[in-house]
Amino acid sequence: MAHDIQEKVDAVSGVTTTGHSWDNIEELNNPLPRWWLWTFYFTIVWAIAYCIAYPAWPLVSSYTKGVLGWQSRDAVEVELAALKDLRSGMTAKLAASSLDEIKQDPEMFAFARAQGKAAFGDNCAPCHGAGGGGAKGYPNLNDDDWLWGGSLEQIQQTIRFGVRSTSDEGHSGSMPAFGRDGMLKREEISQVADYVRSLSGLPTDKGADLAAGEKIFADNCAACHGTTGQGMQEMGAPNLTDKIWLFGSDKAVIVEGINNGRGGVMPTWQGRLDDTTIKALTLYVHSLGGGQNP
Amino acid sequence: MADAPVSPSLTNSGPEDAPLYAPRKQIYPQAVKGRFRTIKWVVLAVTLGIYYLLPFLRWDRGPHAPDQAILVDLAQGRFYFFFIEIWPQEVYYFTGLLVLAALVLFLMNAVAGRVWCGYLCPQTVWTDLFYAVERWIEGDRRDRMRKDREKLTLKTAAQKSLKHFIWLMIAWWTGGAWVLYFADAPTLVRELATFQAPMIAYVWIGILTFTTYTLAGFMREQVCTYMCPWPRIQAALTDEYALNVTYRYDRGEPRGSMKKNEAMRLQGQPAGDCIDCYQCVNVCPTGVDIRKGLQLDCIQCGLCIDACNTVMEKINRPLNLIAYDTEMNVKARIEGRSETRHIVRPRTIFYAAIIALVGATMIGSLAMRRTVYLSVMHDRNPLYVHLSDGSIRNGFTVRVANKNLDERSYALTVEGLSGAKLDIVGGEIDQQGQVVVKVGPDQTLEARVLVSSQGSDVPPSTDIHFTLTDLATGDTARMSDYFKAP
Ligand code: SF4
Ligand code: SF4
Numbered sequence: 189m190a191h192d193i194q195e196k197v198d199a200v201s202g203v204t205t206t207g208h209s210w211d212n213i214e215e216l217n218n219p220l221p222r223w224w225l226w227t228f229y230f231t232i233v234w235a236i237a238y239c240i241a242y243p244a245w246p247l248v249s250s251y252t253k254g255v256l257g258w259q260s261r262d263a264v265e266v267e268l269a270a271l272k273d274l275r276s277g278m279t280a281k282l283a284a285s286s287l288d289e290i291k292q293d294p295e296m297f298a299f300a301r302a303q304g305k306a307a308f309g310d311n312c313a314p315c316h317g318a319g320g321g322g323a324k325g326y327p328n329l330n331d332d333d334w335l336w337g338g339s340l341e342q343i344q345q346t347i348r349f350g351v352r353s354t355s356d357e358g359h360s361g362s363m364p365a366f367g368r369d370g371m372l373k374r375e376e377i378s379q380v381a382d383y384v385r386s387l388s389g390l391p392t393d394k395g396a397d398l399a400a401g402e403k404i405f406a407d408n409c410a411a412c413h414g415t416t417g418q419g420m421q422e423m424g425a426p427n428l429t430d431k432i433w434l435f436g437s438d439k440a441v442i443v444e445g446i447n448n449g450r451g452g453v454m455p456t457w458q459g460r461l462d463d464t465t466i467k468a469l470t471l472y473v474h475s476l477g478g479g480q481n482p
Numbered sequence: 483m484a485d486a487p488v489s490p491s492l493t494n495s496g497p498e499d500a501p502l503y504a505p506r507k508q509i510y511p512q513a514v515k516g517r518f519r520t521i522k523w524v525v526l527a528v529t530l531g532i533y534y535l536l537p538f539l540r541w542d543r544g545p546h547a548p549d550q551a552i553l554v555d556l557a558q559g560r561f562y563f564f565f566i567e568i569w570p571q572e573v574y575y576f577t578g579l580l581v582l583a584a585l586v587l588f589l590m591n592a593v594a595g596r597v598w599c600g601y602l603c604p605q606t607v608w609t610d611l612f613y614a615v616e617r618w619i620e621g622d623r624r625d626r627m628r629k630d631r632e633k634l635t636l637k638t639a640a641q642k643s644l645k646h647f648i649w650l651m652i653a654w655w656t657g658g659a660w661v662l663y664f665a666d667a668p669t670l671v672r673e674l675a676t677f678q679a680p681m682i683a684y685v686w687i688g689i690l691t692f693t694t695y696t697l698a699g700f701m702r703e704q705v706c707t708y709m710c711p712w713p714r715i716q717a718a719l720t721d722e723y724a725l726n727v728t729y730r731y732d733r734g735e736p737r738g739s740m741k742k743n744e745a746m747r748l749q750g751q752p753a754g755d756c757i758d759c760y761q762c763v764n765v766c767p768t769g770v771d772i773r774k775g776l777q778l779d780c781i782q783c784g785l786c787i788d789a790c791n792t793v794m795e796k797i798n799r800p801l802n803l804i805a806y807d808t809e810m811n812v813k814a815r816i817e818g819r820s821e822t823r824h825i826v827r828p829r830t831i832f833y834a835a836i837i838a839l840v841g842a843t844m845i846g847s848l849a850m851r852r853t854v855y856l857s858v859m860h861d862r863n864p865l866y867v868h869l870s871d872g873s874i875r876n877g878f879t880v881r882v883a884n885k886n887l888d889e890r891s892y893a894l895t896v897e898g899l900s901g902a903k904l905d906i907v908g909g910e911i912d913q914q915g916q917v918v919v920k921v922g923p924d925q926t927l928e929a930r931v932l933v934s935s936q937g938s939d940v941p942p943s944t945d946i947h948f949t950l951t952d953l954a955t956g957d958t959a960r961m962s963d964y965f966k967a968p
Binding site for chain 2: 294298317318319320321322328330331332333427430431432475476477478479
């Protein structure tokens with residue numbers, strides 16, 4: 189190795205030098221500690237063995253698989269199976285119990301809420317928000333206002349079959365497009381919009397003809413929203429007297445709604461989620477704070 | 483190593499034939515009798531006895547908690563230490579214990595150097611035990627040296643195998659005792675014996691068997707000299723007032739053979755008490771020649787004192803040529819001043835005071851520990867909710883831990899928001915409209931608590947305070963949070 193370098197011995201220590209010199213500071217040619225060398229050799233052997241045994245090298249469109257046939261997917265599957273096994277006792281209990289029974293049992297309730305929370309994050313959060321806070325057109329599930337009912341059974345029904353969904357059992361009924369379909373004139377829409385705002389105590393435009401609005405409401409809207417505007421859950425017609433507005437309470441937004449109609453869609457989850465998960469989701473949504481007790 | 487300033491590998495001229503590393507010199511400590519050896523036997527018996535038997539000590543905690551005096555229950559997240567029960571959120575007690583342990587070590591060091599190393603350190607204790615086994619089977623220093631030098635006979639091979647077997651048994655039982663601290667000891671012993679114990683128990687026994695066997699059987703003094711950081715740290719903490727195993731060179735030098743020294747003494751010439759018999763070196767478990775002064779390798783075990791005293795007795799000279807003494811005293815004697823004891827000095831007072839302070843704080847906080855624990859977490863998404871009547875509502879996750887041994891009911895109230903209404907999911911509202919949670923013995927309950935304002939006229943952020951009251955004792959726990967509004 190160091191044949192062409194002149195052997196030089198350091199005077200102080202009596203050790204040969206490697207011939208490298210930096211600012212006259214020379215490197216002694218001391219042997220490496222044995223344990224250090226063995227560790228080093230061992231890591232090399234280990235690395236080679238690892239490359240042979242496990243997936244290691246990227247190829248153009250795939251990778252070396254390794255002789256052990258190990259896959260991260262398999263490992264995950266094993267873990268998932270173990271997790272399922274761990275929870276199977278509770279899951280079976282959930283499956284066998286009614287919603288009310290689960291709610292009465294603190295342990296089952298806690299488990300259902302935790303499971304429901306996870307399922308909510310996976311399936312419902314895209315529309316209703318991570319904490320069920322909702323968005324314009326997507327109901328807030330934390331509040332006490334329910335278009336289709338807020339009892340455990342009603343929530344479960346809605347989750348199962350959806351709203352204006354592909355299921356025959358889903359909720360149906362939507363708000364007609366009064367303006368677009370020529371049922372009401374622009375003027376009338378403005379009047380009824382003012383009247384609707386007055387129902388929940390919102391200020392109305394100056395000189396608004398509330399009496400005219402009331403008449404239009406009685407003729408066109410009361411069938412669904414009720415004579416006093418208190419809404420009707422069988423039709424999913426919102427309560428217009430409360431402070432919660434799914435699409436917003438600005439007059440322009442209300443006018444737009446009367447003009448073009450409204451009708452959001454929620455998919456049917458029956459078949460996509462198993463029964464226990466739907467139960468857990470129901471209890472979770474109910475426990476967000478708005479759940480009604482019969 | 484002290485007498486080899488330049489190791490052979492360094493003087494080698496070429497890298498090709500050089501050994502890669504100076505090999506360890508085998509140390510054959512000789513058996514010794516005396517005061518410090520006796521103390522070490524007693525300490526060994528007491529510490530090992532505690533370690534091996536403590537898991538079997540029972541402690542009645544009623545039907546809801548395990549009856550083991552010391553138990554680390556990882557599954558339930560509890561640590562039991564006699565009458566003390568520590569929950570995961572109280573791990574700071576362990577921090578306190580560690581701080582206390584460090585301070586005690588400092589104090590020990592200030593008073594008497596590395597006494598910890600010489601008497602109490604597990605590495606010392608187990609190595610001592612392993613040496614005892616070795617000596618019992620293979621004989622003392624000379625026998626062992628001879629056996630290692632000569633060709634291996636059937637007899638020595640058998641002796642060596644027996645030694646390793648006993649070592650392994652001790653190591654195995656060391657690991658076995660360790661896992662007993664993590665589960666009900668009698669049950670686990672039964673499970674271990676019938677191969678029904680959880681895998682992790684066997685794995686830990688395996689690990690501790692291996693480490694005990696290697697560290698006490700083979701690494702021995704190398705752990706103290708090369709691997710342990712304490713000798714280096716303590717060297718910086720010690721001072722000339724600390725008691726250390728000291729060769730009183732003022733009395734021992736000039737050394738010489740017994741005859742020569744006696745002759746010199748008769749002629750009235752200066753002669754030391756040390757007869758250069760090397761007994762102190764032969765008995766030393768780390769191979770130190772204490773006569774060269776205080777050294778990094780010396781673990782302060784005092785065995786050289788015992789050895790030298792035996793010699794002094796035989797040659798009829800005063801005892802304690804080697805003794806626990808301070809550098810200051812040796813100097814004082816040389817200079818003809820009188821010796822002084824300096825155990826009480828600023829450093830030791832300081833350490834003792836901090837120890838008292840930390841200890842008192844811990845005992846105080848243990849004594850005043852609440853039996854109920856409350857934690858409140860504000861919902862992050864959504865921060866607030868409009869209700870149909872226009873009021874604002876905030877959601878909180880409330881956790882109540884009941885550390886009592888019976889079921890308790892707690893009332894939860896909130897202050898800071900006028901007219902606030904409290905509701906709970908997973909709890910109940912009693913007749914007076916109070917929110918009440920029932921928590922089982924030694925359990926935690928998590929509930930969703932909803933606080934709503936009266937009307938929509940609320941500032942964007944208001945400080946609110948939750949109070950939890952034990953309906954049985956009136957004990958309270960408080961927790962502050964915020965009420966958010968648009
Ligand atoms: S020099 Fe003495 S005190 Fe120090 S380790 Fe050796 S025998 Fe023990
Ligand atoms: S045992 Fe005592 S007398 Fe013998 S060499 Fe050591 S110090 Fe000197």
